[in-house]
Amino acid sequence: MVLSRGWAVFLTGVGVWTWAIWPRFAVAIWKDRRSWSTGIVGDGVPTGFLWVHALLIVASLASGTAVGLLGLRAWRASRRRTR
Secondary structure (H helix, E strand, C coil): CCCCHHHHHHHHHHHHHHHHHHHHHHHHHHCCHHHECCCCCCCCCECHHHHHHHHHHHHHHHHHHHHHHHHHHHHHHHHHHHC
16 A cells, blocks of 8 residues: 555554643543542542543554554655655
8 A cells, every 4th residue: 555645644644643742641641539439639549430531541652653654654664656
């Protein structure tokens, strides 16, 4: 499959966007009272709220990384084709 340079840039941007957004969301979830059984941040046992969001964050970072790497590979390949 051959991707245009525009699509390669778009996919790379999606990967960058993923890494810009999800770590900030992870911090917000960690600091949320609903993440902890006692309602005190960092105290008690993590709740399902924390675990579900942690899984969502990990899956999003993994897929965003894969998409970003595909975009980088496509961009590098497009540079070789234009030479």
